[in-house]
Amino acid sequence: MEKFLDVPVYDNVVSGTAVTPVGSADLTDTGNIFAPVAVGDIVHAASSNKYFLVASKIDNNNLTLTALDGGTIPLTAGEVFYIHSATASNKQIVSIENVKLIEQASTSTTTITFDAPSSVDIITLTHLPVPSGSEAMRDKVQDAMDAAYITNWENVASEFDARPYKVIGISIA
């Protein structure tokens, strides 16, 4: 029986590099880059690996943010950021066959390790952070895998609801 989790991956809306914040803004860039951004969207500050939500949109170059995992605001000039939609997503299927271990690798990553050659034996789900010390996302993946395996063989891909820990990226290595 081939089984997968069908994981919603929230769309990357824009990415860029912060400039010196203006006025009350927590994140500033140029060129009306934030035109497609909406309140509630997910900001991943990649340089510091911290997560925020868009609290308000001052204009198309300036946002205010709410920190999710202790990140410092405003974001300083040079911080590389990725903004993901809070609502729009694409489904990506992730194998749950031959799984050896699921781990909460960090607050914002959960790994699925397979019995496979080392070059392709770990899938990493990058997601909104769980509280420090929590293994909530690991538990969600484990529970979803359990549930998927007791369904009929024709249910090849089981929907995976990761909320509130929305997934923003999936990779294999």
Add this chain to the structure above:
Amino acid sequence: MTKFLSIPVTSEGNQLVSCNDIKLIEQGSTTTVVITYGGGKVTTITHAASSAGSEEMRDAIQNAVISNLQQSWVNVSLQVEGLPQAVSGIAVA
């Protein structure tokens, strides 16, 4: 149950791509979809360009894999039709 997608490749007829032991399917670029298998092999499907940010070909391949795996064991290969972009080559490494 051994299962394959039968994918039309421009000027090459149809080519079978395994649906078994897939770990992840990714839109590798605007012109490639990458299928990674548990055995360590990687199949790359090269296609006409999708728009930047689109994962339409990955989605189409994923949907075809799921449909194929839901079929009876006697339906070994699934003819993949209506792909959003034409496939120009398939390679494994």
